[in-house]
Amino acid sequence: MIEEAVVSRVLGAALKTGGDFAEVFAEDKRSSSGRLDDGKIEELGSGRDRGAGIRVVAGDTTGFAHTADLSEAGLMAAAEAAGAAARGGGGGVNTVALTRRSVTSQPVGERPEEVAKATKVELLQRANDTARSQGNAIKQVSASYGDSRRQILVANSDGLIAADDQTRTLFVVGVVASGDTGMQTGRRSIGHTMGFELFDRYQVEDLAREAAEQALTKLKARPAPSGALPVVIGKGGGGVLFHEACGHGLEADHIQKNVSVFAGRVGQLVASPLVTIVDDGTVANEWGTFAIDDEGTPAQRNVLIEDGVLTDYMWDQLRARKEGRKLSGNGRRQSYKHLPMVRMTNTYLTNRDSTPEEIVADTPNGVYVAHLGGGQVNTATGDFVFGMTEAYLIEDGKITEPLREGNLIGNGPKVLEMIDAVGNDFEMGPPGTCGKDGQGVPVGDGVPTLRVSSLTVGGTAA
Amino acid sequence: MSEELLQIGDRIVAQARAGEQVEVVVGRSTSTEVRVYEGNVEQLASATSAGIGVRVIAGNRQGFAYAGSLDPDVMAETLAEARDNATFATDDEWLGLAEPDGVAVPDLDLYREDLAKVSTESKIDLAVELEKAVRAADRRITGVEAADYADGLSEGAVVTTSGIRTASRDSSCYVSTYCVAQDGDDTQTGFGFSVGRMPEDLDVAAAADDASRRATRLLGATQPRSGRVTVVFDPYVTAQFLGIIGSTLSGEAVLKGRSLFADRLGEEVAAAAFTLIDDATNPLAYSAGETDGEGLASRRNVLIDGGRLQRFVHNAYTARRSGTASTANAVRGFSSTPSVGCRALSLAPGTDLQPELLKAVGDGVLVSSVSGLHSGVNPVSGDFSTGAEGLRISSGELADPLREFTIASTLQRMLADVAAVGADIEWLPMRAAGVSLVVHDLTVSGA
Incomplete structure (x- = not known):
């Protein structure tokens, strides 16, 4: 995301005004989502958020600035802004020596970004079909799918540099049932820090059936004590x-x-x-x-x-x-x-x-x-x-x-x-x-x- | 300044292919947040954010993508993604962008350029002054967890192939505080805030007094016995309640069979004292705005008039599908497609201030805050149950403090059970204004 030498110079710049601790947090997050409602695939969406937040701690004061500009100039400007909040006596470092901490990110079986959009759409339709087939009292069904891949890089003036690659996948079904006593809702969701193999572990039909059952059961509900x-x-x-x-x-x-x-x-x-x-x-x-x-x-x-x-x-x-x-x-x-x-x-x-x-x-x-x-x-x-x-x-x-x-x-x-x-x-x-x-x-x-x-x-x- | 955002929109809209509708929403904002603790700056954050959202409708299919960046390469990728996403959506004949409807965009004077020139030092001073004022307000105030100043300047533009090309901007700032009061073993908390468009609009002393009063008046609170009572909502609680009522009047909820009031247009749904207005053109409203999320001019909509349901709120899609016109209630940021929502709700005020309302009530409970609105209120079924704290009303006066109880009813019944609306309209940092509200026959659950 950012070269190590740049990170080291940016940390140095962040400490120029005399901070005790500085940190660069960079993030590149891509997400995709799909929503079915009212029987229609209403929307597929894609998102991209990329930027860095820089904080400088001086005594009990934390200065913070963030930027979507990951160039060295952009990062330096954010470092200066964060440092300005933490004005101390004037520091003496130009760069910070970094030692990489190696960690193992949660494994991903099937990368969601490599799964065809049509496959994700099909999950939504299967959930919709199953929920609607649970009876005439089921009046409305929504289903949503979401995945995100969040790559982060953290470095600080203690010399730490570490990275993680986090993939999460989520699926939600919501149902409205209607009866003599009015409307009731049912909802089920699953989500894990993993890829598209989530759907090997869970069947969207089961979620849809459970959400529908919950709404139908509540049609017979009496006021709580x-x-x-x-x-x-x-x-x-x-x-x-x-x-x-x-x-x-x-x-x-x-x-x-x-x-x-x-x-x-x-x-x-x-x-x-x-x-x-x-x-x-x-x-x-x-x-x-x-x-x-x-x-x-x-x-x-x-x-x-x-x-x-x-x-x-x-x-x-x-x-x-x-x-x-x-x-x-x-x-x-x-x-x-x-x-x-x-x-x-x-x-x-x-x-x-x-x-x-x-x-x-x-x-x-x-x-x-x-x-x-x-x-x-x-x-x-x-x-x-x-x-x-x-x-x-x-x-x-x-x-x-x-x-x-x-x-x-x-x-x-x-x-x-x-x-x-x-x-x-x-x-x-x-x-x-x-x-x-x-x-x-x-x-x-x-x-x-x-x-x-x-x-x-x-x-x-x- | 906004011209630059419009031009970014123009450039992307110009890339629309034949038969394709394209909408570009561009947003940019700068903000400052200061938190003071024990006389020192605990946090000072300053930030600039920008991004675009692109919606493509082609062959009655809609796709969307956004990016939190105005880099040309990222923006090009965003249009391509939105286009690709559209191919997977269901064909829907009602899809379409908003179209110019002849309503002129009002000039609400919501932007103060000078906010950008206010020094960081004077912002810090406001937060320091606030913390001091809270501590000085009452000897039982033992801690101030947060004393904050925050502000933001934001601008947005919407450009479409359907002929919309509008921009809007606003500035806002606030101070807020959260404090702890203690007396012996008993601990209570209170919050206070003041909002404005420039720091000089802010009333630091009032924010401090509110926080201190909210915390200290609950000291010694006990759990009430269960029973049915008349309740008076403090203005802040009423504002939260109005937000929920507003969500049931969304044209989208109506179309999709998720509104309690779907078949009730023209009917009595509330007591006669209840007149609910959504008006983002009221410059007093914190959430006032010149345009909605699809670039249409904001306008005043009376939703419930004297208890009678007058209209639902719509964006372009739900209006077209319902055979009506958009009420300029498209709500969104650049990272999402427009949904439908109320933008600046308020009740038509009554004639009495809270002390007179309490006298008329005689015996009941004043609810000063509620919790768990997201977990115990279901706007589809109408079930309403929230955690609450407040004070007993005894012989028309505020009496002993109460805690750890819930209040419950249904939204339908509460609207019908409204007995009076106060005269004390209060503009709050949310999408609804506060006012004291008297509601009969809620169930209090306690010991």
């Missing part, structure tokens, strides 16, 4: 619960500014002893997986909570530097136009002994959440919500009637203590996009079936 109840969360996508209940609160930027309920609690029991939570950017082919983070640090497996005890936070370059800490591989950014921050990768709860059947049977009355939507948390108070997109009542230890959609609300530290059953059926959930401070990055999460002894369910039924 209102108030505090035991809640059983199904395997897979339930990981959103931990992403919100504690994940964000364990990001070191929130900790350093003391806006997290988990600040100062390392070594303490912060959750039920059944809870072990891991953030792991190395899980083969998962949505939040990469070889290096967006600061050049290799992905790692980090245990955040072990048997209920808080073991560590997640770190990026800036926050780790400040505390003389080792990097954890959690420095990520949406694109070269953004500064990196502490971000999660793939966050999951590990297996315990109960079977999912036992957990449900042991719950006299409550709610079973089969699929979750997104969520949101206030890290300072710990209050968080997450949506249930497919849920059922539990009556006398059995899963019974489907419920309409709604949010559940709880407080992170309290909910972690109230996890009173964890299953043995761990699974990763669907691909997610985590939003923080206006930046979205791909993340994964997963859980086995689990139960929270009490959560407030935000329905309308008494």
Whole structure:
């Protein structure tokens, strides 16, 4: 993307005004997408984003500038702009000596850019046909396909230079069904850090059928209960619960500014002893997986909570530097136009002994959440919500009637203590996009079936 | 300046082949973002971005490509990609670009050239002043996580083979802050902001007071009991609610069977107090713009009038397919094709300010913020459930603070249950204006 000698001179220029640390992040991202809606292939799209972001840190100040111009002149101008923000005493380097860190990018079986567009279109049509064949109540179907290849190069004034080549492929089906009670929706998505071989692993027909079934089931849904109840969360996508209940609160930027309920609690029991939570950017082919983070640090497996005890936070370059800490591989950014921050990768709860059947049977009355939507948390108070997109009542230890959609609300530290059953059926959930401070990055999460002894369910039924 | 963007559009449009419709959207922006922490600059980012999006319609098939660059080689590749993509799309007789419709592009005076001349130092000073003001506002403010200043100058142009050739530009800036208040073991947070087109428009003291008041008034909050109550939405919450209502009135959602209101044109869909207007020509609106994403002049559209559904919003495609005219509601950046969306929503204000509304309500809940709008609200089914915090309304006055509860109903019922709209219209940094809104009979879920 950029010659090593140029990078070395640009880093030198970035430090001219006296910065302590400088970094060049270059990115070349090509993406392709296809969308079917209302029975038509509405659009095939292609995108190209290429540029570099340069940051200079001087004391507690970070200067940042980005450019789409990857020529040496363009990079030098950005380096000067970033350096200007971090005015110190005047530095003394002209170039930075770089040592290449070699890493292995996630393997790609079949490069999506080499797959004929007609083949991608056919996937969309197959999904549409299958979803529509699930019954007359299916009134609308949309399907979308997307792939991206993101090549990044990171170099910094510590002498690091590293590169990664990240390919992600995604497929989503959305269905609208209509009945006596109005309209309902169903949705399924798959996404992995891999190429077109995604479709050897998954059949789009299965996704389409499941999305249609979800919408049809919800036509019979009754209003969700209102108030505090035991809640059983199904395997897979339930990981959103931990992403919100504690994940964000364990990001070191929130900790350093003391806006997290988990600040100062390392070594303490912060959750039920059944809870072990891991953030792991190395899980083969998962949505939040990469070889290096967006600061050049290799992905790692980090245990955040072990048997209920808080073991560590997640770190990026800036926050780790400040505390003389080792990097954890959690420095990520949406694109070269953004500064990196502490971000999660793939966050999951590990297996315990109960079977999912036992957990449900042991719950006299409550709610079973089969699929979750997104969520949101206030890290300072710990209050968080997450949506249930497919849920059922539990009556006398059995899963019974489907419920309409709604949010559940709880407080992170309290909910972690109230996890009173964890299953043995761990699974990763669907691909997610985590939003923080206006930046979205791909993340994964997963859980086995689990139960929270009490959560407030935000329905309308008494 | 915009002339240069128009010329880039001209050059690509000139390469259209016989029988081909080509649309080029060119955008360019510069921005500055400052974040201050404990009196020092924590982050200072400055950036220039530019790019083009090319849409090709040939033989009733549409293709699209974009590039975040104005390099000639990349732009040539973008046209070729869009052309190639078109060959794989489904034949659709309603496809077509927007066409000039005789509505003159309004001059809204949204651009301030002088913003580019404002020194970085004075921008930093604003953020420093904001942080100081938040800390000084109340002794219980223990932290200011963010005190930011940000601004942007942006310009865009749309050029098409169908005769559209329009440009628009605007400038904007804001300060915003997020703070933490503590009292004993209890922690609460609050945010505040002020928006304008030039730094002198910004009211730093008001932003600081808002943040401090939002955080401190929630200290000591408890979880309410579940039940059905009358709710008053703070202006900021109403703006978020209007955004959801707006999405159900999209001509695209109607055509594709995803709108609750598809068959309801001309019918009563809301209480009589509810008049909803989308008007990007109102220069007070943060999201005001002279043209839409397809280059048509912005215009004022009354969507719901006295509770009666008057119209849906359209872009060129959905209008043609619905047998009507575009309402200039094509929404997009250069990296996407035009979708349909409301651009600057507001409710026709009522006569009472919030204190009078509270008196009329008597007992209920003031909702000061909501969370999980993306996860618990389904604009297709109408199910509405969000996390909330706020204050109890007791005998017409604000009483004790409340947290960790949800409010739920359906969008259809909420519109019918609107009891009053306040007089306190507030223009916010989003696509809808805020105003206090009284809604009967929501379910509060708590302890």
